[in-house]
Amino acid sequence: MTTNNQVMSNLARATTATLTTVLFKKGVRNVWIRGTAPLLHGQPKIVGPAFTLRFIAGREDINTPAAWSSPVSTRAAVEAMPPGCVAVADALGTTDAGIFGDILCARMHARGVNGLVSDGVVRDRAGIIASELPTWCNGIAAPPAVAQLAFAGWEQPISCGGVAVFPGDIIVADDDGAIVIPVAMAEDVASIAAEQEDLETWILREVRNGHPLTGLYPLNAENEARYQRETGRN
Structure with a gap:
């Protein structure tokens, strides 16, 4: 199985910390x-x-x-x-x-x-x-x-x-x-990791602006809606 340039680009954006978390959630x-x-x-x-x-x-x-x-x-x-x-x-x-x-x-x-x-x-x-x-x-x-x-x-x-x-x-x-x-999981992991990096960048900005962790990390429904709105994902 081969991986395309977008997969490699998304993996390059993600830290190994993010990638291991994504894999952990998938049971690996x-x-x-x-x-x-x-x-x-x-x-x-x-x-x-x-x-x-x-x-x-x-x-x-x-x-x-x-x-x-x-x-x-x-x-x-x-x-x-x-x-x-x-x-x-x-x-x-x-x-x-x-x-x-x-x-x-x-x-x-x-x-x-x-x-x-x-x-x-x-x-x-x-x-x-x-x-x-x-x-x-x-x-x-x-x-x-x-x-x-x-x-x-x-x-x-x-x-x-x-x-x-x-x-x-x-x-x-x-x-x-x-x-x-695992190469068979690379495309899915890369896509999820790219989204996770975007989310964590937003969360880190909020933390640096003084927002408490409760409801932010992980997101509750209110903050998720705010994230979607502020990043144009809704």
Whole structure:
């Protein structure tokens, strides 16, 4: 299933806080990828379909420098990433081996990848920031991935930060972390979230003007009618 530009635009308008609330109301709760924080404060928010990457626990006979040249390698995976995707890496929550560094992130940026999300860590922090690839991860570590992990493939269902991620699911990441929206729900969630953002903008204005929360958040019938009237929705 593909998503159109309006869906992506509506998702880009909404915060992950709003989106998780919309999903919660639809009965989908486990969507916030644990262990994902912005590498750099103020980096751009990202939205895009997931391009999944899977790491498994390492083993001495396969964790060698030769793994970097394997047909199943992070290098090969990067070259398969389409423009506009978000790379999502299941790194088993490992925090003592960096799964990507500056060169691979620079290549992802050059290919038009929107960003990187992982429950693991990265290395070459300064270089990744210089690459301008927005990155959400669980921290920084100097050792390479092969010190602890083996790369097992791409575009497979994964579990990242305790959340199921399927190729093509929609990833949204901002200052509150990264979330997953099942692709089949993306259009409906985007529409509801856009309305919710408009409503909460109005509510926040009212709060700043001294209006009490009672009857405002959530709206009672009187304030809902006022909101509809003032925003031209009636």
